[in-house]
Amino acid sequence: MSIINGESDARLAVTAAQAGAAVVRELYGSRLARYDKSAGDFATEADLAAERAILDVLRAARPEDAVTGEESGRSGAADAPRRWLVDPLCGTLNYAVRNMLVGVNVALREGDRITAAATADPFSGEVFWTDGDNARLHGDGADERLTPWPGSALVDVNLDPPFPNAPGFHATRLLADPGFAERFRPRVVSSTLAVAWVAAGRRAAYVTDGDLRDSVHFAAGIALCEAAGCVVTGLYGEPVLTGARGLVAAADAETHAALLQLINRQRAQEG
Incomplete structure (x- = not known):
């Protein structure tokens, strides 16, 4: 765990995520301008303002570090050994229709490893964080260890495009598989806050398609799950974050194996 100027990277991640969460909370319910990004995707003034608040914290404490922001893009040296990955409001569509299921993600990548990360829930005040080795939940002035638990059988499945592994894998077909219904109960939160919930024992697993390399959306949640002892591939x-192969984050090996069996059966049917 790096400590610079008396502050650890993990604590800085928490502080930055809290700064973004405060903005998201303050602007909730306001009439916000929208900025189109691509078909079906947009940012609001809350996304932009929260990212500015996060970057202010990071740049004041670590001016030499590079940053990739969901809204502002890449800054700093392209080959910087330390790069912060910032998703200021994950669940923008939820937020825009006054649904509080959103998260604020901040992660530090050093080399090929996430060494500090935090996911903040702006409305509960909780912050899920890791120093790369331990995973904790900060709330009510105290920190407690994150403990995965598969007992709920609740599995969040991301249904948002793109789907680079279709037709070999498609999330809707996973949900329609009788084997899924026999063992699991689907949920669709549409925010990577749900990945942190796997680490915290509030979900049995999370599944998404997509290219997750250097992902500002998923880096924090994956780091939380790995530090908490989840099975993540x-x-x-295959190893996560190595290509356009999506994510399966499960509370335990049994849950993970069951989901992989269903996913591989889908791919075999297409083959």
């Missing part, structure tokens, strides 16, 4: 069991 790509869709077909």
Whole structure:
């Protein structure tokens, strides 16, 4: 765990995520301008303002570090050994229709490893954080260890495009598989806050398609799950974050194996 000027990277991640969460909370319910990004995707003034608040914290404390922001893009040296990955409001569509299921993600990548990360829930005040080795929940002035638990059988499945692994894998077909319904109960939160919930024992697993390399959306949640002891891979069991192979984050090995079996059966049917 790096400590610079008396502050650890993990604590800085928490502080930055809290700064973004405060903005998201303050602007909730306001009439906000929208900025189109691509088909079906947009940012609001809350996304932009929260990212500015996060970057202010990071740049004041670590001016030499590079940053990739969901809204502002990349800054700093392209080959910087330390890069912060910032998703200021994950669940923008939820937020825009006054649904509070959103998260604020901040993660530090050093080399090929996430060494500090935080996901803040702006409305509960909780912050899920890791120093790369331990995973904790900060709330009510105290920190407690994150403990995964598969007992709920609740599995969040991301249904948002793109789907780079279709037709070999498609999330809707996973939900329609009788084997899924026999064992699991689906949920669709549409925010990577749900990945942190796997680490915290509030979900049995999370599944998404997509290219997650250097992802500002998923880096924090994956780091939380790994530090908490979850089983985390790509869709077909390969190391996560190595390509366009999505994510399966499960509370335990049994849940993970069951989901991979369903996913691989889908791919075999297409083959």
